[in-house]
Amino acid sequence: MHIVPVIISGGAGSRLWPVSREAFPKPLLKLSDGESLLQKTFLRATHGAQVSEVLVVTNRDTYFLTRDDCQEVNADRVPLRFLLEPMGRNTAPAVAAAALWVQAQVGPDAVMLVLPADHLVNNLERFATAVATAAETALEGRIVTFGIQPTSPETGYGYIEVEQASVGNGAVPVKRFVEKPSLPQAEQLVADGRHLWNSGMFCFTAKTILEEFATHAPDLLAVCEKSLQQGVTSESAGCSSTELHGETFRHATDISIDYAVMERSSRVSVVPSDMGWSDIGSWEAISELTPPDAHGNRIYGEALLHEVSNSYIKSEGRVVGAVGVDNLIIVDTPDALLVANRDCTQDVKHIVGQLKKRGHECYRIHRTAHRPWGTYTVLEEGDRFKIKRIVVKPGAQLSLQMHHHRSEHWIVVSGSADVVNGDKTISLQPNQSTYIPAGHRHRLINPGVIDLVLIEVQCGEYLGEDDIVRFEDQYGRVQN
Template sequence: MLIPVILSGGAGTRLWPVSREGHPKPFMALPDGQSLLGKTYRRAADLLDGWGDIVTVTNREYYFQSKDHFRDAHLGRHRGHFLLEPTGRNTAPAIAAAALSVQALHGDDAIMLVMPADHLIVNVEALKDAVEHAVTLARSGHLVTFGVVPTAPETGFGYIEAGTPLDDKGAARVRRFVEKPDLQTATHYVESGNFLWNSGMFCFSVASLLAELQTHAPVLLEQTQTCMAASAPVENSGSVQQELSPALFGEIMDISIDYALMERSDKVVVVPARFDWSDIGSWGAVAALVPADAQNNRTVGESIFIDSHNNFVQSENRLVATVGVDNLIIVDTADAVLVAHADRAQDVRRVARQLKDKEHEAYRLHRTVSRPWGTYTVLEEGPRFKIKRIVVKPGAKLSLQMHHHRNEHWVVVEGMAKVTNNGTGTHLVAKNESTFIAAGHKHRLENPGVIDLVIIEVQSGEYLGEDDIVRFEDQYGRTV
């Protein structure tokens, strides 16, 4: 039995301002409109025979977004199994937790295929060939990693040096893993023909992985076993939800699977992956997915280029015009604009780091914020007022809640709202009707219909922060 395990984490700071802490890289849409996570789910489903579990290891805060992307991928009979981390502890604890969970549900002989959620692979047939090769080796007790055949001396990737050949298909024992090199070293690696890019993909049986962890990382394994024993899975609407104990998971050492195991075990082998692969690690990688015009300009959204060459523009809602500029990356979102020289694409992370240090909201959230029940968009705000557009999915409802400092006026512009207000029962508010929620009143908004409910919310008061909320009941498990 093959069980895909998708690791979905990381802020993707080099892709700011689209990738942010609250909406990280796996959820961002590529130029074709599909998210990286959605594409990964589809690849995983293509590797299975019509049905099976697909495990996602992600942060608790990303559960509902991940579940939405799983549903939107239209995977048929495949079941989503979501392992929810309270905090990030790197890849070794994530993979160990996934292995113990798969062992409990599917046994020691299950084969795990570990894939990052934020990589792009187009040639699925070549991927299938590599996976079949890896599964054969995994059944023999090997820990398999996938090495991508390099096409250029990239300094943004780690490398794998191949050692003794294992078969006539190119598999070999791993001599060593190498950190991201400088350009001269990377050029030497590519010219030698003996180095592969480290894809971060792995394949092994549950039994083999756990046995090697017991040998090389026994403390980590014991800590993870203790955590998993206190973190029972729960069936939830055709999926499995497994929240990891915050206290116990926080005690597990923070370490990558490469450092914890792959660099220590003598059972590690590499399979050469000949599929086209990209980790979409910068805006340059995104630009490469877009057709170029005669001046090598590329655009997502509406743009005009005058005497401009080799530029990439992505704009969500506005026309962008360039005049007499070359080699620029311009990314326009509702609340932030990035302008960078193409040669400095890797340095975009410095912008995100500085915003985080300043605790600027643009590091964390977009104007449109996803919630379990739908989304809200901040349209305008000023002293003592804020205007939002709120979209509630069919059948969804917000928590029963109260605000200390703000009043809210709701105007329904699409659909039908079911409103609870201050213990007076519920009432329906139709399109073009409104209702008022006073500060201190317990209230709830629901969508009883089959189409999206859209309301305009006008807040007024002395304090309008998102943390002015007390939850009394919530079907999504959010605490008071």
């Protein structure tokens, strides 16, 4: 049996702001053990299974972050393939494009195991058992979903109704899907014993799911097929990536796989399981991963407390002091602070919505921004100046570029730099610098084996990140 794990890594995770942002989405969020949700999904997908490759569907703008995150834990060097979406269009187009890719590259009878990148599973053995059952059922021409035995009346999950729910007795036909319920409805669903949480994980052959797309969402399938045919495939760092054609993919319907296929198909089965699953959809869920102290507080980072109870505090460097509070979520990052009642963590997305309306970049990027070559951190900015700390990975280089409205002064702090500045190429060591006037072509290269760290001082009438003209770029970011 050939199983192809398909990891869907998209979505900004607005309920986990201010750590999760559009340019640094939820799957990349690191947990207390140092692994990200994406990394845990990758390890789970390759756990105990004969996997010859892993396909990851992600946004084009987060490709390099996603690739590096997977490669960090890919000790067995499982081949990584990527499908890059030019814009988000929900899970149905992502699954359809993945199925078309698997059918073309692996074969129509290949079993696809579709996993969201932002879920957590604590019992890998039960997960593996459920996957084995699902794969056998998929080979019979069924579309299989994974139902989780509910432990509480959750209102943030959809439900799956079956004739009689039981764990460990194989796949059973799905009677119907139930939308996210109110609390009284959820209590009834859990009490009757016939409803499972809808995990959003699926298993089917490429042939089966494409037949169902052709029946229930033919227009969407046609758009995905055309955008894949017109896509561009490239190789970098041992990975292959296929970028779906932007103008074509834009016409794909923004719809979930549940609405497009699952709720309409008569071929759906569910494998009930108790695998310790959570979708980590809020700070309340994140907080439960940290053991509480005697007062019910859960601390990640450095915090000083006085008469504080039942609260979760996460800090990324600064000391947090709390006095006389109860039942709070406090999440501190270098450029944003969240304070919320633990009972209202699902509503954090409304803050993100307000930031978007105001055009505030805090919803999109962190003060430290990630690039294919490394990172930059804005240390300070004001009228006509900005100061950044730039870190370039060993062997990496920025694009050959030019700015119309700003000049730059680079000072090397550690490592070594090769700098293209106009017609000259110079080498810089720590405490050496160079000045780049506006309009000069320039490039920064790290020729060494350790990180290159430098301070960049920008001066000019406009300092936006869009004031950049690229002439050459090894990461494919040159506009034709």
